[in-house]
Amino acid sequence: MNYNFLTYSNINLPNLLAQSHHANCGAVVLFSGEVRNNNLDKEVQHLEFEAFEPMANSMIKEILDFAKEKWKLEIAICQHRLGKVEISESAVCVITSSKHRKEAYEANQYIMERVKHEVPIWKKEYFLDGSYEWGNNCNCHPDGYKPENHAKNVPNSFLNLQN
Numbered sequence: 001m002n003y004n005f006l007t008y009s010n011i012n013l014p015n016l017l018a019q020s021h022h023a024n025c026g027a028v029v030l031f032s033g034e035v036r037n038n039n040l041d042k043e044v045q046h047l048e049f050e051a052f053e054p055m056a057n058s059m060i061k062e063i064l065d066f067a068k069e070k071w072k073l074e075i076a077i078c079q080h081r082l083g084k085v086e087i088s089e090s091a092v093c094v095i096t097s098s099k100h101r102k103e104a105y106e107a108n109q110y111i112m113e114r115v116k117h118e119v120p121i122w123k124k125e126y127f128l129d130g131s132y133e134w135g136n137n138c139n140c141h142p143d144g145y146k147p148e149n150h151a152k153n154v155p156n157s158f159l160n161l162q163n
Contacts, residue, residue: 005060006053008083011090022074025097027104031112033092035085043128047085052120056080059119063111071107073098078111080121092116 013032020028035047064076075097085091092115096108115121126132 005057005078006051006080006082008081011079011081011093013090013093016077016079016093016095020075020077020095020097022097024099025074025104026099027101028095028097029101029104029108031092031094031108032090033112033116034090035087037087039125040133042131044087045126045128046087047091047126048124049080049082049085049091050122050124051080051082053082056119056121060115063114063119067096067107067111070110071096071098071103073103073107076107076111078115080115080119082121 011032013030017028017030020030035044037044060078060080064078067073068076073096075095077095078093080092081090092112094108094111094115096104096111098104098107122134124132124134
């Protein structure tokens with residue numbers, strides 16, 4: 001399977017889903033992180049994403065390879081948008097395919113959490129009031145990304161994984 005981990009084009013969810021079926025798999029999980037019209041008690045106009053592309057591509061590949069081995073996935077896909085992303089568009093997609101749903105769900109969440117919190121992708125939110133705010137790809141905590149702030153969002157089994 002050959003596709004780009006990063007794209008400046010709209011993520012084609014039906015096309016990625018079509019690539020994620022495998023005869024050995026009984027489960028396919030698709031997660032699409034979509035741009036919502038509000039954040040931080042403000043109305044969002046759109047987002048823009050930037051990345052250190054060589055490193056981001058390499059890291060996403062490593063994360064997918066690790067997840068495929070750990071959860072015995074037949075297929076693991078991740079694609080992240082760069083550039084301007086409008087409200088209701090997909091900013092990131094993760095698809096996992098495995099024999100059983102438990103592995104597909106766990107691997108999908110693992111991939112998404114690592115991409116969101118570790119891969120060098122930065123988000124700029126533009127608000128309707130004319131203001132904007134830079135952040136890394138995660139704004140789960142007002143002080144920015146700190147591993148201790150995210151432990152509650154990640155299953156304990158993920159915290160002990162080494163890659």
